[in-house]
Structures are given as C-alpha cells and as structure tokens.
Amino acid sequence: MQLVLNQHQIEQKIMRLAHEVLENTYGIPELYIGGIVGNGEVFANQIAEIIQKNSAQKVTFFKIELDKDKPLDHAINCSIDVSAFAGKTVVLVDDVINSGTTMQYGVMKILEQPVRSVKTLALVDRMHRRYPIKCDFVGMTLTTTLGERVEVMPSNGSLEAFLV
Numbered sequence: 001m002q003l004v005l006n007q008h009q010i011e012q013k014i015m016r017l018a019h020e021v022l023e024n025t026y027g028i029p030e031l032y033i034g035g036i037v038g039n040g041e042v043f044a045n046q047i048a049e050i051i052q053k054n055s056a057q058k059v060t061f062f063k064i065e066l067d068k069d070k071p072l073d074h075a076i077n078c079s080i081d082v083s084a085f086a087g088k089t090v091v092l093v094d095d096v097i098n099s100g101t102t103m104q105y106g107v108m109k110i111l112e113q114p115v116r117s118v119k120t121l122a123l124v125d126r127m128h129r130r131y132p133i134k135c136d137f138v139g140m141t142l143t144t145t146l147g148e149r150v151e152v153m154p155s156n157g158s159l160e161a162f163l164v
Contacts, residue, residue, distance in 0.1 A: 004142060004150060007158035010123065013139035014043060017121055018050035020137050024119070025057065025089055032090040034062040034078070036106055039095035039152045039159070043123060047093060060084070064092070064106045071105040078109055085113040091137075095152040096161075097122040100131035107133065124150050124161060 005013070025031055031051065035044025041063045048061040066076040092106050103120055110118055121137040126144050142150060144163065152161045 002163040003160060004124070004163050005140065005152075005161035007160060010139075010152075010159055010161065013123060014046050015050060017123075017137050017139055018047040019054070021047060021091055021119070021121065022051050022055055022057075024136075025091075028057065028089050028116075030058045030060070030088055032060045032062060032085060032088055034064055034090065034092050034106075034110070036068075036092070036094040036102055037063050037065040039123075040093045042159075043095060043121075044091075044093035047091075047121070064109055066102065066105055066109075068102045071101065076105060076109045082109065082112050085110055085115045087114065087116050089117050089119070090115050091119045091121055093121045095122065096124045096126060096150045097133075097135055098126045098128050098149070100129045100133040103135075104131040104133050123152065126150060 033044050033048040035041035045061055048059045052059045062080040064078050067074040090110050097103050119136040122135045123139040125135050125138045125141045149164050151164050
C-alpha cells in the first residue's frame with residue numbers, strides 16, 4: 001500500500017473543492033449537495049458545511065445509497081424526496097471515481113426530476129471510465145493501472161487515501 005493523501009491533504013482538497021463549488025454556483029440561491037453512502041457521504045457533508053459557513057446559499061445535504069457492485073440489482077435510495085431537485089442545482093460527491101459506474105447510477109437517480117444542473121465531484125479521479133461521465137470538480141487525478149485501486153480508509157484515527 002502506498003499513501004496517496006494524508007488527512008491534512010484530504011482536508012485541504014475538501015476545502016478547495018468546496019470553494020470551487022461555491023465559485024461555480026455563485027448567484028444560485030439554493031444548492032443540493034449529496035454524497036454516495038460511505039466516504040462520499042462524509043465528504044459531501046463536509047463540503048456542505050464549508051459552503052454554508054462561507055455563503056448565504058441555502059444548502060441541503062442528502063445521501064444516495066446504492067449497491068456499488070450491482071446497482072441494478074437493488075433499489076437506489078435517496079435520503080430526501082427526489083422531487084425536491086426539480087429546477088435546482090445538485091452536486092453529487094464520491095471519494096473515488098474509477099469506471100464511473102457508481103457516479104452514473106447516482107446521477108440517474110437525481111435525473112428522475114428535471115433539475116437545473118447536475119455537477120459531479122470526487123476527491124480522487126482514476127480516469128478508467130466505462131461510462132461517459134466526467135467529474136466537474138476533482139481533488140486529485142491519479143494515473144493507475146487497471147489492477148490498482150485507490151481506497152480512502154481510516155488509518156491512525158484519520159482518513160487517508162492509499163493506492164492498493
């Protein structure tokens with residue numbers, strides 16, 4: 001295992017990403033920020049809190065739960081009623097984007113409503129897409145082989161990202 005990001009670096013990237021979202025949604029009065037259950041949920045909540053502290057935007061945090069391995073075998077659940085997304089700007093957050101599968105199915109759930117726009121955000125982008133999805137906001141782009149993976153996990157009482 002190789003350390004890619006330590007806790008301090010992750011915090012810096014989350015802060016920068018939150019400010020990028022803030023800059024790119026300037027003038028939009030209401031923003032929905034959702035995380036894929038797991039680390040995406042943790043990072044989305046942190047980003048939502050930073051934006052709330054630094055702007056007058058109304059920010060609503062939500063989470064999307066789906067089976068990352070077989071998304072069509074189980075229901076994709078949202079912690080809030082998806083009808084709330086109608087006409088709104090939504091940012092979907094995950095820790096690592098690889099094939100794009102998880103992000104794609106999360107976006108499909110959001111698109112059950114006619115949203116104003118959907119933006120995607122990932123802490124680490126591995127660039128091995130199987131779906132035509134890109135991240136609008138990326139903390140770090142990392143070139144890996146198909147056999148390698150990036151995992152964000154607890155280590156020494158904090159979150160760190162490792163190349164495994």
